[in-house]
Amino acid sequence: MLAAGAVAVLILWWWTPIAKLPACPVYEHAGVYCPGCGSLRATHRLLTGRFEDAFRHNALLVALGVPLAAWYWGEQFAIAGAGYRFRPLLRGAWLAWLALALLLVFAVARNLPGDWFEALRPPGEHTHATPD
Secondary structure, eight states: OHHHHHHHHHHHHHHSOGGGSOOOHHHHHHOSOOTTTTHHHHHHHHHTTOHHHHHHHOHHIIIIIHHHHHHHHHHHHHHHHHTOOOOOSOOSHHHHHHHHHHHHHHHHHTTSOSGGGGGGSOSSSSTTOOOO
8 A cells, every 4th residue: 555655656656747836835835945834845856866956956955855765764664564563763852953954054044144054955946947
């Protein structure tokens, strides 16, 4: 059932034009990039095999989110295969604080002016104005 759901999501994402994806509400209303700006488009690009484009839309999601998700699911399958009960991914409060700090630094850095921080911003004038 899980595999069928994953295939259905992949098919829907594969043929959905990126221009039809909704814009980030934080950017639309406040005019600033949140840590999640471009995540939907980055996920779309990841599912369609366009990894470089995905990185341009949200570098944090691709650089950290994908490896963490792979590690998490690998761990859960290993636990399930060995017959162990579910363990949470975060094993200490310090890891949660570190993740929160990283999100905050990423959010601030992608809104700073200058060419150094341009690579952290989603491409295009707005997050919804990127061509497919």
